[in-house]
Amino acid sequence: MDYKPTIGLEIHVELKTKTKMFCDCLNDAKEAKPNSNVCPICMGHPGTLPVINKDAIKKVIKTGLALNCKIPDFSKFDRKNYFYPDLPKGYQISQYDKPFCINGYLEIDGKKIHIRRVHLEEDTGRLIHPERENYSLVDFNRAGVPLMELVTEPDISSSKEARKFAEELQMILRYLNVSDAEMEKGQMRVEVNISLAPKSKSKKLGTKVEIKNLNSFKSVERGIEYEIKRQADILDSKKKVIQETRGWSDLKGETFSQREKEEAHDYRYFSEPDLPPLNISKDFIKMMQIDLVELPQAKRDRFKKEYGIDDSAIEVFIKNRELGEYFEKTISELICWLSDIGEKRKEQCMRLIKTCANYMVTDLLGLLEGAGIDDENFLITPENFAEYITLIYQGKISSKMAKQILAEMFATGADPSHIIEEQDLVQINDSAELEKVIKEVLSKNQKAVEDYKKGKENAFQFLIGQIMAATKGKANPDTAKEVLKKLLTQA
Numbered sequence: 001m002d003y004k005p006t007i008g009l010e011i012h013v014e015l016k017t018k019t020k021m022f023c024d025c026l027n028d029a030k031e032a033k034p035n036s037n038v039c040p041i042c043m044g045h046p047g048t049l050p051v052i053n054k055d056a057i058k059k060v061i062k063t064g065l066a067l068n069c070k071i072p073d074f075s076k077f078d079r080k081n082y083f084y085p086d087l088p089k090g091y092q093i094s095q096y097d098k099p100f101c102i103n104g105y106l107e108i109d110g111k112k113i114h115i116r117r118v119h120l121e122e123d124t125g126r127l128i129h130p131e132r133e134n135y136s137l138v139d140f141n142r143a144g145v146p147l148m149e150l151v152t153e154p155d156i157s158s159s160k161e162a163r164k165f166a167e168e169l170q171m172i173l174r175y176l177n178v179s180d181a182e183m184e185k186g187q188m189r190v191e192v193n194i195s196l197a198p199k200s201k202s203k204k205l206g207t208k209v210e211i212k213n214l215n216s217f218k219s220v221e222r223g224i225e226y227e228i229k230r231q232a233d234i235l236d237s238k239k240k241v242i243q244e245t246r247g248w249s250d251l252k253g254e255t256f257s258q259r260e261k262e263e264a265h266d267y268r269y270f271s272e273p274d275l276p277p278l279n280i281s282k283d284f285i286k287m288m289q290i291d292l293v294e295l296p297q298a299k300r301d302r303f304k305k306e307y308g309i310d311d312s313a314i315e316v317f318i319k320n321r322e323l324g325e326y327f328e329k330t331i332s333e334l335i336c337w338l339s340d341i342g343e344k345r346k347e348q349c350m351r352l353i354k355t356c357a358n359y360m361v362t363d364l365l366g367l368l369e370g371a372g373i374d375d376e377n378f379l380i381t382p383e384n385f386a387e388y389i390t391l392i393y394q395g396k397i398s399s400k401m402a403k404q405i406l407a408e409m410f411a412t413g414a415d416p417s418h419i420i421e422e423q424d425l426v427q428i429n430d431s432a433e434l435e436k437v438i439k440e441v442l443s444k445n446q447k448a449v450e451d452y453k454k455g456k457e458n459a460f461q462f463l464i465g466q467i468m469a470a471t472k473g474k475a476n477p478d479t480a481k482e483v484l485k486k487l488l489t490q491a
Contacts, residue, residue, distance in 0.1 A: 003196040003235065005228050006205055007156035009165060010191040013148045013179045014123060015059050020144040021122045022050030022093065027145050029185060034139035042144030044089030049274050056146035059178040060120045062288050063148065064101025066172055066295055067115055071285050075100050077272040086125035086138055094121035096269040107297065108164050114153040123147040159224035163217050166190050171296045183216050190214045192224055196231040207241040211255055213248045223248045227255055308350050309357040316361045322373035326382060327360055333386030356389045363403060367410045379413025388416040400473055434475055434483050441466045442487060452488055
């Protein structure tokens with residue numbers, strides 16, 4: 001039987017604030033020494049009182065606005081009661097019925113994935129389980145870190161769609177500078193709720209299962225694929241799927257049962273008595289809207305409209321924000337150059353822009369090898385890269401020379417004209433000059449000339465190779481081919 005998967009996501013994100021959610025302990029993701037960023041408040045000592053971190057609230061509301069959410073004018077914190085070794089107070093300060101953000105959406109490939117809520121809570125500590133030992137250790141550095149939770153509606157219908165949603169959300173969080181959202185460091189954690197139902201009963205949902213411990217986008221995709229198959233096998237055998245929470249093993253590539261799924265009433269939510277309710281003014285929301293930056297989808301649309309470059313190149317610039325900004329600075333320099341020589345025609349301008357984009361997403365990105373454009377060791381200015389592209393566009397350097405020059409620019413920061421002069425890399429474009437060289441090559445390679453006359457095309461490529469060797473790679477390949485063909489017809 002064919003089944004329809006119904007998928008919703010719960011995504012937890014550690015916010016990028018200076019201090020924790022309810023105390024002034026540092027929120028330091030790089031802190032390696034266990035239990036060093038702790039105090040009586042985040043450790044839940046008796047008699048301590050929490051104080052709300054305003055910056056964390058700003059970051060949640062900013063995220064909500066970026067995700068097209070409504071921001072209610074009233075919100076409050078609640079106590080979520082449960083016991084776990086890494087929860088020092090025995091309860092978690094969270095939000096239940098009055099979150100900061102509701103009813104939003106994120107568009108993925110033209111489809112709106114609706115967002116039920118975005119709320120704010122405090123993170124728990126971290127349990128460490130030493131190998132081959134019968135005890136666990138607790139690190140409370142993470143306890144009390146501002147944690148934003150986003151809950152989607154069950155609008156997702158495939159593993160690829162779920163992965164794309166999570167990837168797009170990560171980019172938005174980074175653009176907003178609300179979180180680094182590095183999954184391998186636990187700064188962004190994805191949980192999946194998934195059920196299967198026969199396609200013939202499309203309006204009826206199956207039993208929901210939650211998958212935890214998904215610490216990479218690949219794991220999100222693989223976990224959903226596995227769970228779809230597991231639940232389909234159960235339904236095919238006329239058995240019932242159990243509502244439960246399951247973990248994910250990357251090593252085994254499968255989910256495993258952890259516990260039966262808790263319901264909201266199991267947590268005994270009630271309003272947090274130590275924190276005041278919050279009234280969110282319209283002026284505050286407007287201030288947050290003004291602070292929003294251009295988001296990934298808006299930038300995609302603008303790059304396509306303004307620059308006309310390939311979607312694959314645009315995606316590189318979207319994912320590598322610094323490279324995208326560097327590209328735009330370089331384009332500004334190129335437009336100035338076009339204006340200076342009077343070439344204002346759109347077609348020429350677009351060709352130049354596409355050349356620039358191609359060299360950035362291939363050659364330059366290859367040299368960067370993971371380093372950022374904003375790295376202090378990156379020495380190529382937008383002005384020098386623009387000059388480099390104009391030299392290629394004008395045919396003054398060959399593609400082989402271009403790689404050599406770019407490598408030198410990357411290593412030293414020198415401008416391309418200086419490198420060309422210093423290393424004598426000026427391309428030979430003059431037909432008369434090339435004709436002298438080619439005649440000499442032909443005189444030394446008569447057998448190849450005879451082979452070409454007999455219809456052996458490889459002989460032509462051999463002669464081109466000899467011409468490039470004789471000119472030390474300086475011959476303009478197109479001009480050299482044109483002159484060679486002319487002289488071979490005369491030979």
